[in-house]
Structure formats: structure tokens, C-alpha cells
Amino acid sequence: MVKLYDHKKIEKKWQTIWEKKGVYKTLNNSKKKKYYSLIEFPYPSGDGLHVGHPRPYIGMDIISRKRRLEGFNVLYPIGWDAFGLPTENYAIKTGKDPRMVTKKNTDTFRRQIKSLGISFDWSREINTTDPKYYKWTQWIFLQFFKKGLAYKTKKDINWCPKDKTGLADEEVVNGCCERCGTAVEKREKEQWMLAITKYADRLDKDLDTVDYLPQIKLGQRNWIGRSEGAEIEFKISTPSGVQHPTIVKVFTTRPDTIFGATYVVLAPEHELVQKLTAQIKNWDEVEKYIKETKNKTEIDRNVEDKIKTGVELKGVKAINPATKEEIPIWIADYVLATYGTGSIMAVPADDARDREFAEKFVLPIVENYTKAGFEDFGKKITTFKLRDWVFSRQRYWGEPIPVIYCEKCGMVPVPEKDLPLILPKVKNYQPTDSGESPLANISKWVNVKCPKCKGNAKRETDTMPNWAGSSWYYLRYTDSKNKKEFASKKNLKYFTPVDWYNGGNEHTTLHLLYSRFWHKFLFDLNLVPTSEPYKKRTSHGMILGEGGVKMSKSLGNVINPDDIVKTYGADTLRLYEMFMGPFDQSVAWSTESIIGSRRFLERIWNLQYKIQKNKKYVEFEIEKTIKKVSSDIEDMKFNTAVSTLMIFINEIGKLESISENAYEKFLKILSPFAPHIAEELWQILGHQKSINLESWPVSDFSKIQDEEIKIAVQINGKVKAEIMIMLNDDEEIVKKKAFANKTVLKQVVDKEVRKVFFVKNRLINIVV
RNA sequence: GCCCAGGUGGCGGAAUUGGUAGACGCGAUAGACUCAAAAUCUAUUGAUGGCAACAUCAUGAGAGUUCGAUUCUCUCCUUGGGCACCA
Numbered sequence: 105m106v107k108l109y110d111h112k113k114i115e116k117k118w119q120t121i122w123e124k125k126g127v128y129k130t131l132n133n134s135k136k137k138k139y140y141s142l143i144e145f146p147y148p149s150g151d152g153l154h155v156g157h158p159r160p161y162i163g164m165d166i167i168s169r170k171r172r173l174e175g176f177n178v179l180y181p182i183g184w185d186a187f188g189l190p191t192e193n194y195a196i197k198t199g200k201d202p203r204m205v206t207k208k209n210t211d212t213f214r215r216q217i218k219s220l221g222i223s224f225d226w227s228r229e230i231n232t233t234d235p236k237y238y239k240w241t242q243w244i245f246l247q248f249f250k251k252g253l254a255y256k257t258k259k260d261i262n263w264c265p266k267d268k269t270g271l272a273d274e275e276v277v278n279g280c281c282e283r284c285g286t287a288v289e290k291r292e293k294e295q296w297m298l299a300i301t302k303y304a305d306r307l308d309k310d311l312d313t314v315d316y317l318p319q320i321k322l323g324q325r326n327w328i329g330r331s332e333g334a335e336i337e338f339k340i341s342t343p344s345g346v347q348h349p350t351i352v353k354v355f356t357t358r359p360d361t362i363f364g365a366t367y368v369v370l371a372p373e374h375e376l377v378q379k380l381t382a383q384i385k386n387w388d389e390v391e392k393y394i395k396e397t398k399n400k401t402e403i404d405r406n407v408e409d410k411i412k413t414g415v416e417l418k419g420v421k422a423i424n425p426a427t428k429e430e431i432p433i434w435i436a437d438y439v440l441a442t443y444g445t446g447s448i449m450a451v452p453a454d455d456a457r458d459r460e461f462a463e464k465f466v467l468p469i470v471e472n473y474t475k476a477g478f479e480d481f482g483k484k485i486t487t488f489k490l491r492d493w494v495f496s497r498q499r500y501w502g503e504p505i506p507v508i509y510c511e512k513c514g515m516v517p518v519p520e521k522d523l524p525l526i527l528p529k530v531k532n533y534q535p536t537d538s539g540e541s542p543l544a545n546i547s548k549w550v551n552v553k554c555p556k557c558k559g560n561a562k563r564e565t566d567t568m569p570n571w572a573g574s575s576w577y578y579l580r581y582t583d584s585k586n587k588k589e590f591a592s593k594k595n596l597k598y599f600t601p602v603d604w605y606n607g608g609n610e611h612t613t614l615h616l617l618y619s620r621f622w623h624k625f626l627f628d629l630n631l632v633p634t635s636e637p638y639k640k641r642t643s644h645g646m647i648l649g650e651g652g653v654k655m656s657k658s659l660g661n662v663i664n665p666d667d668i669v670k671t672y673g674a675d676t677l678r679l680y681e682m683f684m685g686p687f688d689q690s691v692a693w694s695t696e697s698i699i700g701s702r703r704f705l706e707r708i709w710n711l712q713y714k715i716q717k718n719k720k721y722v723e724f725e726i727e728k729t730i731k732k733v734s735s736d737i738e739d740m741k742f743n744t745a746v747s748t749l750m751i752f753i754n755e756i757g758k759l760e761s762i763s764e765n766a767y768e769k770f771l772k773i774l775s776p777f778a779p780h781i782a783e784e785l786w787q788i789l790g791h792q793k794s795i796n797l798e799s800w801p802v803s804d805f806s807k808i809q810d811e812e813i814k815i816a817v818q819i820n821g822k823v824k825a826e827i828m829i830m831l832n833d834d835e836e837i838v839k840k841k842a843f844a845n846k847t848v849l850k851q852v853v854d855k856e857v858r859k860v861f862f863v864k865n866r867l868i869n870i871v872v
Numbered sequence: 873g874c875c876c877a878g879g880u881g882g883c884g885g886a887a888u889u890g891g892u893a894g895a896c897g898c899g900a901u902a903g904a905c906u907c908a909a910a911a912u913c914u915a916u917u918g919a920u921g922g923c924a925a926c927a928u929c930a931u932g933a934g935a936g937u938u939c940g941a942u943u944c945u946c947u948c949c950u951u952g953g954g955c956a957c958c959a
Contacts, residue, residue, distance in 0.1 A: 329958065609953080696883090696898060697897065703897090743884095744885095744887095816891085863891050870939090
């Protein structure tokens, strides 16, 4: 009797059974080798899941399921990165408690993700907004604080006037807020900083030790911006020829061009400018310029772009150590205070920017100068573009920074026994223009006793950026319920590092770099066993709306996976998302094309009525299929893996029957892609145990011989005929067969054969 | 401006890394089944010419290397993405 493929019934049935039996629960104490696969945990937005979310989850699910069948104890966890602005802005608008909003959103996300049959170990679920979790985020922050790597400083920061919060450099895109697009202003504010620059060198170098996609390594390297050069000292003189005691250090990657250096430029913020006030004759003009640049926003600097401005420091000169000549000193905002030494020697003959500046202000340009040896002047130094990480946010929905200001004792960390420092409830979530967090309004919370002297003290009211919780979450999964430590040493030792981490390209310079930094810091404190968190990192492409535009609520082109699961089933959705295009590239969604994946599953379903004893042809086909599918999964070429499965089914469709042996192997390699239908068909075969407990088939060609294959015959590089040969036939045999072919004969008969090229099992090319 | 990654049928995309270009899927056309439609099955489906076997042209454009190039080299056009006065 033929049964219809009822995806609703089958998928619900197996999801319930798997959960009940805990099939995907990861053991902490297993004799098996571990495998840790990781996806970037989602931000549970109010819009719910859209079809783009699950793509990486499905991809890593396929890897994880294959690893389980290969005998690994697989850790494949999930959680929620739930602090952040969208939830807070929603709370401001509606007056609802962000905790409730988060609860509702995560409930929706959880239900939706569960409906896809992804083999997450839900028992390890974490949530960054849970005090039991952020206790440890705060604890790690205190370790940074104690080591002096979290420090407070007054500085110009990127301020978003709309979100009313400071931003990290990484969160500023083209001078605008990454999130809302508002032009970023400069504001002088006391800010918490994390000294990521202390790790710049190792963050760069250790990329050699990990297996990241080349473009990811490149992205990180460019952002860190390591640059080797020299620091050269220029002495300063006053016009009477008197040497001034100060010197200016310039940074250059081209010390060999020093004979061409005709002036020196300092960044307007350079400290030396203030020291030379007495000697500078045009101080008014200089001071005015300094003020002007300070008031320029990032965007102003961009718009005015390549138009160079600057002022000469009259009354002082620098002495070129190579030519011994006196050369002018300028200040200009094309020289950045934060890079190198904040000052340069200008070589207008060699550098386009210096040339432009020299031409505008009529400064000497010396062409054809002598090249100096690299080592002759100055000393070698390495500098980085990377800057320290602005770690304060003046917003509500984040981890409170656990520090207390005491009038007597200064900054005092909240004692570890008082952690978590719970984020208090407030009446109003609205941030203030004064740049203070809404927490500042809760006097009961702000005014505390100093933990040291018990005197009057105030709490820090800034919160952490939402990158904080995600900088270490992968460690928590190894031991998510631990109350004494962020994770036990034992579990960390067994599970870390993450073996394979897949995520979005947009996190290359943010999350990925931050979490490597935190990890290295914890490693230095001997709190984690490895110096790198992730062994391997790959990335996935986005799913775009129909027609290739971004899916967005405002365009109304968002596809909700619920609808697809309902009409076609989770297995169809999974298969389609893997089949639609290369995993690492963006692909446009097409509801029209889904039907192909569904038809494929139906054909598999109907195959159960064709199972029979051995047939040789099918044996060869299945071994080929296993080989290709196995290697495609490892390369994340899921699209061609699915197509290989389809080809197999098409071949079988032409035959009367399929051997039970081949069929079982097929179900096993299908199961990572379409776990529900594979499990159902497995059970129909009479198996008591889950297909999840089987082992991954290894392709075996040893029994296969005398296979007949088709190859091409070319004449002068053009395909003229096809001939049948036996697999691995050698050149002589193939040549004979080729010349026996009628069409070949016709073309060759009256011509001289000059040469024959033979590629085994592929083609033969006759040059005439 | 600089650095990456792309450009292949009507559409999404394959091509064992120098070896039969267009796998697989969608769509389309015709036929079978049906009172009919849907579903399913069968066949065809890069373009041009021809009744035909077949021929010619085709992987953004142009050159080159090679018996043979989507693949390698150079120049240019173009689409995404990243960085953007980083000395």
C-alpha cells in the first residue's frame, strides 16, 4: 500500500521523539573525541525569524550531524545575544519592560528554530541578559580592570546624537552610526576603554596559527593595520640657529627617502605644539586652526576630503638629520594624532599627499634625491592602526559596569561576591542628552557605600556594549549552568577550542576580533587552555529577497520560515536553503524554486516501494555518491552535495529496483540534510534505533571493476566523437578504439597525424 | 584612490583546478493520464543555419600562452563588499 509523504506528521513526530530521548544532548563525560561546532547566536528581534537566519544553522547542522555519525561527541549549542538597542528602543516606545520583550522574542525564535529540526543541544541554552550569565561578563570585566586593561579616560569619542550613546570606532561607518545612519559627532567624555592595542601584535601574528578563510584573515589584518617602519628624530631649532632642547619623532615606512624630506608635519593635537607656544610667532593663527579641526566631525573631514589644510609653525624649524638642513614645521589635519608618532617627515617627491600639500602651500619639492640605507637613520618600530576599544554605552539595556566611585578611595571594583550587579528596573528607558545613562536617575541604586571604606560613594552608570556578552559566550556553553566559575577547567579543557565557527562577514572586524582579544586575555590569566578561541572560521552569504534586494520589513519582502515549513516542510526548506546557491555567497530567495526540493523528497519517499536485492550498477553509483557528498560537506559545497543526491535518485528512478544496502547508505548520507524523512524511512525499514546512532558510510571502490565509461575524442582540440572504453584503459587501447570510430576516421583519413594527447579516463586529442 | 570577491542560458547556478561548457534545479514547449484542471510521468530546451546527419558561434570586452582556456598572463569595462589622508 502506498502512503503519501506527510511532512507535518513526520516532522512533528520525530522532533518530539528526539527531544524526549535527548538524542542531541552533549555529554560532558564522554570517552569519545569531542567536536565543537558553533554558529553566531542570534539577536532575538521582534520581527521573528526570517529565512536568512537558519541558513548558517542548517549548514553547521549538516557538519554536526555528519560528525556524530563519524563517532564524535558533538557540542552544537545555541543561545541568545539579547542585550542591545532595538529591544531598548522598542521598550522606550511602548513602555514595556525589555525583559518581557526579550522573553517574548526568544520564545518565538526558539519555537521557530525548533521547527527546523536542527540538532542543537537546547539544554545548554544561554541568554546574555540573564543575570546568571552576565555575572560572568562583569566578572571578566573586573579582571580587565584589575590588570589595568580596562581604564577610564577623557577623550573625544564618537557620539551618536540619535541613539544618544558613544560608539566604538568599529561601529562608525563613513562617519555615521552603524545602526541608525546618523552622522556621528565628536564629544569629549569620560569613557571606559579596553586596551585591545596591547594585543595588536599577537592578534595579527597568531592569525598564522588558525584556519580562517583567507579573506577573513585579510580583513582582520587590514583592520589591525600592522606597519613596520622607522622612528626618526628631528632636532628643533629656532631661527637664530639656536638648537631647542626638544626633538620631534616622526614615523615613516620609507626611511630611505629621508634626503627628500623637505618639511615636517605634526597632527594638530600633537603635544609638542603646546610645548613650543613660546617660540611660535603666529600662535593666534595656530591656535585657531587647532580649534577648527577639533570641531570638525568625522563626516566634515570626509566631505572636505582631499582638500589639504594646515598652518606653518613660524619661528621654529626642524633639522633634517640626513641633509642637516633647516626645514619648516607645519601642523595639518591630514596627519593623524593616533597613528605612528602623530608626526611625519614630508617627502613630496615620493608621496602623493605630501606633494599635494607642498604644491598648495608652495613648499620645496626635491626630486632625484639620494636614497638612504634603511638602517642609517632612526630605529625600527612597529605601529598599528587599531585603537583601543571604547567600552562604555550610555544606555539602559546592557550589563552595568561593576565599578564604584568613592570620594576617598577613587575607583573601586564591585566585590566579586556581590556579582551579578543586577540591572535595576527603571520607569523611563529614555537616554538623556547630557550623555548619561537612564540608570543615573535612580538615586537609590546610584548612591552606595564604598566597599572599601564604607563611606559615601556612587555607582558607575554606564553599561557595556552588546559586544561584551558575545565575546566569551562560546566558553559558557561548555558548562552553562556553573555557578562557581564561568566554566569549569575540566570542561574547558575537553571542549575548547571551537573546532569550526561559522558566521557573517560583517563580524570580521567586530565580534571576531573582540572575542579573540578576550580569549587571549583569559589565556594569559591561565583561565582558558588555548591562546585562540576558534580553530577554523568560515562564513555564509546572506539570503536576499526575490530579485536580489535585501530582505526588509519596509520593503515587505521578508519571508517567514513558518509559512514554508507549513506548506512544504522543514526538510524541504533545509534542502532548498542548501541547494539554492554557494553557501558563502548571497543568493536571492525564490519561492517558485522551492518546489524542486520538495519533488526530490517525494521521489525519495516513493523509492521505499522499490527496495530489492543487489544490483551492481546501483552499487557503483552509491559509492560515487558517498564520496562526492562527503567531500562536498567538508568544503561547505552543500549546493553540489544536494545535486549529487538528486543525480543518484534520478539514476535509480530509471531502474526497476534498488538494493537495500545502497538504499540504507543513501538514507545515512541524506540524513544531515533532511533528518526527518531519513529517520522515518529508516524506521520503516524496520530499524529500532535512530539513524542518528548509525555510522557515516565510507565509499569503497574495491569491489568495483570493469566499469565502462564514456570519453571524448577531439580532433585539433574540438570534440568530434564519443567512445566507450573500460575504466583505466591505457593510451594504446584507447587510441585503437578512437581510430576505429567512423566520424574520427572520416576526419583523419587523408591527413597526417602529428601528435596524440591522452588524458586517462577523460579524453583523447588527435592533432592533424 | 587602494585592497578583496565576482561577471557563464529566460532564472538560481555546475564544471574533478588546464581536458566533453551549461551538471542539478526552476521556468518554458509538446505529449501521456483526466470530462476538465491540478499533480505526476515522458520528451525537448544556449544561439544561428539546415528536412537531416551536421556545421558555425558562444563563459563581460580585447589580446597572449597552449594540442586544448570559464580556468593561466596582460589591458580595459562592469557589479558587489571592505578600507578610506594610516605616512
